[in-house]
Structures are given as C-alpha cells and as structure tokens.
Amino acid sequence: MNPSLGLLLYSDGPLSELVNLARQSETLGYEYLWYTDVRFARECYVGLSAVAANTTKLKMGPGVTDPYSRHPAITAAAMATLDELSNGRAVLGLGSGGAGFRELGLERTLPIAAMRETVNMFKGLLRGETVTSQGKVVSLDGGKLSFKPVRDHIPVYFATHGPQMTKLAGEIADGVLIANTLQPAAFNFYVGKLMEGLAKAGRAPETLDIGLRVEACIDEDDEKAFTVMSRRVASRLLSQYPHWDYLDELGVTLPEEFVAMAQDRSLHDTAKAAKLLPPEVVESMVLAGNPKRVAEQLARALHPRVTQLTLRPHAVPGGTMASVVAAFAEQVYPSALQMRAAAEAA
Structure with missing residues (x-):
C-alpha cells in the first residue's frame, strides 16, 4: 500500500x-x-x-x-x-x-x-x-x-x-x-x-x-529552494544544541565552525550558519529544489x-x-x- x-x-x-x-x-x-x-x-x-x-x-x-x-x-x-x-x-x-x-x-x-x-x-x-x-x-x-x-x-x-x-x-x-x-x-x-x-x-x-x-x-529555482531549506536546517540545529544525538544515526558530522557558533548563543546567525553546512548535511534532513x-x-x-x-x-x-x-x-x-x-x- x-x-x-x-x-x-x-x-x-x-x-x-x-x-x-x-x-x-x-x-x-x-x-x-x-x-x-x-x-x-x-x-x-x-x-x-x-x-x-x-x-x-x-x-x-x-x-x-x-x-x-x-x-x-x-x-x-x-x-x-x-x-x-x-x-x-x-x-x-x-x-x-x-x-x-x-x-x-x-x-x-x-x-x-x-x-x-x-x-x-x-x-x-x-x-x-x-x-x-x-x-x-x-x-x-x-x-x-x-x-x-x-x-x-x-x-x-x-x-x-x-x-x-x-x-x-x-x-x-x-x-x-x-x-x-x-x-x-x-x-x-x-x-x-x-x-x-x-x-x-x-x-x-x-x-x-x-x-x-x-x-x-x-x-x-533550485538555488532559492536550497537557500530556504539550508537556513531552516541551520535554525533548527542552533535551537536544538546540545541535543544532537540523533545526528549520529543520520551519519552527520557538523563543521567545527558551526559547532562553535551553536555553543555561544551570542554568535547565533542563521544566514551565516547556513553557509557553513555542506549540501549533503542539508539533504540528509530536508528536501529542496x-x-x-x-x-x-x-x-x-x-x-x-x-x-x-x-x-x-x-x-x-x-x-x-x-x-x-x-x-x-x-x-x-x-x-x-x-x-x-x-x-x-x-
């Protein structure tokens, strides 16, 4: 079915x-x-x-x-x-x-x-x-x-x-x-x-x-769609820190610079954070294009x-x-x- x-x-x-x-x-x-x-x-x-x-x-x-x-x-x-x-x-x-x-x-x-x-x-x-x-x-x-x-x-x-x-x-x-x-x-x-x-x-x-x-x-417009969703993923990851255990099951390792931004709430910037995420990380969680x-x-x-x-x-x-x-x-x-x-x- x-x-x-x-x-x-x-x-x-x-x-x-x-x-x-x-x-x-x-x-x-x-x-x-x-x-x-x-x-x-x-x-x-x-x-x-x-x-x-x-x-x-x-x-x-x-x-x-x-x-x-x-x-x-x-x-x-x-x-x-x-x-x-x-x-x-x-x-x-x-x-x-x-x-x-x-x-x-x-x-x-x-x-x-x-x-x-x-x-x-x-x-x-x-x-x-x-x-x-x-x-x-x-x-x-x-x-x-x-x-x-x-x-x-x-x-x-x-x-x-x-x-x-x-x-x-x-x-x-x-x-x-x-x-x-x-x-x-x-x-x-x-x-x-x-x-x-x-x-x-x-x-x-x-x-x-x-x-x-x-x-x-x-x-x-694939690029526009991907930008929307990469920002969505970045926003969600920043808000969830440090509860990222589920990322292990997805096989996702986040860049060190992204982790450092998540650790300090004063540094949270969704647009900048999104640019730090590799495409394969974004596409392991969301659909875009x-x-x-x-x-x-x-x-x-x-x-x-x-x-x-x-x-x-x-x-x-x-x-x-x-x-x-x-x-x-x-x-x-x-x-x-x-x-x-x-x-x-x-």
Missing part, C-alpha cells in the same frame, strides 16, 4: 491561510492535517476548530502538544471536543515539547515517564473513567470528563527522533511521525526501536502507523515501512505555501512512488 499523505502547518500564518490550505489539501487527497501547538503563537485548538468546520474528510490534530504546558486532562477535554466538532476525525500528536518553556518557567523533566503517564491518563478519560494517578511528572486526583466523548479512543501519534521515545511509541502509541530522517539506514534504526516497543507490548507490527515527516521547499529533483530525493528516502508521509511546506520568497502543497501531491509524491517501484523491480 502507498503511504497516506499528511500536511503539517505551523501556527505562524493567519487563520484564513490555514483554512484555505486545509480545503486545498483535502481536495488534493491529503488525509491528515497537523497544526503546531506552540507557546505564544496562534492557539492550536482554535485553528483546528476552523479546519474541522471547513473540511469533511481530513483527520486533524495538534502536531504536536506536550505533557508540560497543557495538563493531559485538559488535552483530553480539548481533543474530545474537537472530535465531536469534526464528527470523529480528531487525532492527537504528542511530543516532549520545549518551545516557550523558558519563558513560562517550565522544565522538560523525565520525558519518557511524562509521555507514558499522559497517554494512560488520556485514554482513561476518553473511556469515561474517573482517573486518579500519582505519576512522576503528571498527576490527577479523581478527574473525569463531564461529557461523553464521541469516541472512546482517539489515535495517539508520537513525534520523535529520540531512540527511547521511539521505542515507547512502538509500545503504547497508535502511530509515530519520525522527523527529517532521509537516510534509509537511519530510518532502519528507528524502525528497529519501534519493533522493540511493539514486541514488548505484544503488538502486531501492522497495528502501528509509521510516518515520515519531511520538510520541503519546492520551486523551479524543483519537483523532479525533490521526487528523486524522496524516492531514495521512502522506506518500505512508511505508511504515512507528512509534508511541512516552505515557500521561497515571493512564493506560496499553496503551490508547494500542490506540487508535492500532484508531482513529487506520484513520481517518487514510481521511482521507488522501478527500483524495487530492478
């Missing part, structure tokens, strides 16, 4: 653009829409409600929320409400978070325990249970939803590229979105961790939706176990997100599938 298509949109654009892109993506055959839940950006659940009211088939959810800035009981109530509004189309994306935590005085403590406790609490509340749980991170004393959810199970997806979190996803999640991993060997590593988690829980492999989340800038070039990159990265392919689009200056969303669905995705099929048959 071919992977289903998903779209991840960042909550920095106007809600009118979100609604337009949601309608467009549904028409183009996208099955999922994920909307970022970021502190100090547009409110995630307001945006998702607008998507629910303007679409009929798209599954939708936060991409992703976390156990720290929103208590899992509040998330359960919000998701059950979204599920009611969308007639059973809600999906929950969970991650360990980080953005805005410093400003809010939050700490990301014991993330594995926090995610496990969140999922257990979330599932119990949806089933209509009165939940009392004293966890290492998250607690609840006699909590119960005051209304009956449309469904007693809403799928839970983990977004991660951490080995232990990936293993936990195989154990307790319905799906996983592995981000920016375009090296087949690296994706094999994560699949191995998922299999460990599935085996621990006694689950069959087909019960887990395994997603690959890719970031792409698609434009006929004209549709044919991007399709070739994607075909090499499409692991046989991928069951969902999620796009986070980026536009060149003067370009539009809508054009990237359309090019990915109409040109890149089908071409990549054909290339992969031809390679498998050879």
Whole structure:
C-alpha cells in the first residue's frame, strides 16, 4: 500500500491561510492535517476548530502538544471536543515539547515517564473513567470528563527522533511521525526501536502507523529552494544544541565552525550558519529544489515501512505555501512512488 499523505502547518500564518490550505489539501487527497501547538503563537485548538468546520474528510490534530504546558486532562477535554466538532476525525500528536518553556518557567523533566503517564491518563478519560494517578511528572486526583466523548479512543501519534521515545511509541502509541530522517539506514534504526516497543507490548507490527515527516521547499529555482531549506536546517540545529544525538544515526558530522557558533548563543546567525553546512548535511534532513529533483530525493528516502508521509511546506520568497502543497501531491509524491517501484523491480 502507498503511504497516506499528511500536511503539517505551523501556527505562524493567519487563520484564513490555514483554512484555505486545509480545503486545498483535502481536495488534493491529503488525509491528515497537523497544526503546531506552540507557546505564544496562534492557539492550536482554535485553528483546528476552523479546519474541522471547513473540511469533511481530513483527520486533524495538534502536531504536536506536550505533557508540560497543557495538563493531559485538559488535552483530553480539548481533543474530545474537537472530535465531536469534526464528527470523529480528531487525532492527537504528542511530543516532549520545549518551545516557550523558558519563558513560562517550565522544565522538560523525565520525558519518557511524562509521555507514558499522559497517554494512560488520556485514554482513561476518553473511556469515561474517573482517573486518579500519582505519576512522576503528571498527576490527577479523581478527574473525569463531564461529557461523553464521541469516541472512546482517539489515535495517539508520537513525534520523535529520540531512540527511547521511539521505542515507547512502538509500545503504547497508535502511530509515530519520525522527523527529517532521509537516510534509509537511519530510518532502519528507528524502525528497529519501534519493533522493540511493539514486541514488548505484544503488538502486531501492522497495528502501528509509521510516518515520515519531511520538510520541503519546492520551486523551479533550485538555488532559492536550497537557500530556504539550508537556513531552516541551520535554525533548527542552533535551537536544538546540545541535543544532537540523533545526528549520529543520520551519519552527520557538523563543521567545527558551526559547532562553535551553536555553543555561544551570542554568535547565533542563521544566514551565516547556513553557509557553513555542506549540501549533503542539508539533504540528509530536508528536501529542496524543483519537483523532479525533490521526487528523486524522496524516492531514495521512502522506506518500505512508511505508511504515512507528512509534508511541512516552505515557500521561497515571493512564493506560496499553496503551490508547494500542490506540487508535492500532484508531482513529487506520484513520481517518487514510481521511482521507488522501478527500483524495487530492478
């Protein structure tokens, strides 16, 4: 089976653009829409409600929320409400978070325990249970939803590229979105961790939706597209320092000058940092270029176990997100599938 298509949109654009892109993506055959839940950006659940009211088939959810800035009981109530509004189309994306935590005085403590406790609490509340749980991170004393959810199970997806979190996803999640991993060997590593988690829980492999989340800038001007994405990679790497363990699995070694810039926040300059990144580093994580070039990159990265392919689009200056969303669905995705099929048959 071919992977289903998903779209991840960042909550920095106007809600009118979100609604337009949601309608467009549904028409183009996208099955999922994920909307970022970021502190100090547009409110995630307001945006998702607008998507629910303007679409009929798209599954939708936060991409992703976390156990720290929103208590899992509040998330359960919000998701059950979204599920009611969308007639059973809600999906929950969970991650360990980080953005805005410093400003809010939050700490990301014991993330594995926090995610496990969140999922257990979330599932119990949806089933209509009165939940009392004293966890290492998250607690609840006699909590119960005051209304009956449309469904007693809403799928839970983990977004991660951490080995232990990936293993936990195989154990307790319905799906996983592995981000920016375009090296087949690296994706094999994560699949191995998922299999460990599935085996621990006694689950069959087909019960887990395994997603690959890719970031792409698609434009006929290869240089412009590459510049956009190299800056995106540089920005993400600078913000993630020193949590770069996943780079080992990608086989990526960063230039010493880039590492020195990351170590001193006063030196952070995205444009300069981007110029320090070799092209092969950028292309190990993101897609950039004209549709044919991007399709070739994607075909090499499409692991046989991928069951969902999620796009986070980026536009060149003067370009539009809508054009990237359309090019990915109409040109890149089908071409990549054909290339992969031809390679498998050879």
